[in-house]
Amino acid sequence: MITTDLVAQIPLFSQLDEEQQEQIADRAADVQLQPGEWLVQEGEVAAFFVLLAGSLDVVKSLSDVEQVINRYVPYDYFGELPLL
Numbered sequence: 001m002i003t004t005d006l007v008a009q010i011p012l013f014s015q016l017d018e019e020q021q022e023q024i025a026d027r028a029a030d031v032q033l034q035p036g037e038w039l040v041q042e043g044e045v046a047a048f049f050v051l052l053a054g055s056l057d058v059v060k061s062l063s064d065v066e067q068v069i070n071r072y073v074p075y076d077y078f079g080e081l082p083l084l
Helices: 004-009 018-027
Strands: 056-062 065-072
16 A cells, blocks of 8 residues: 555655645555566556565567666656656
């Protein structure tokens, strides 16, 4: 569950006032993945994500060879560029 206290701990949102943090918490989804599961795949609808725990690799398949092109760690955010 995403709480206002949790949102306040995220550096990107830490300077927002409590009401704004509460709005984010109310609209946030708590997505939990198991190793090997996909969060999104290329071409899917854009969304904004903040990684709260663990790590997440961005993988690109080239000629049936998977290459890690980026790695996210806690409090990294991503997905904002397609939304802009």
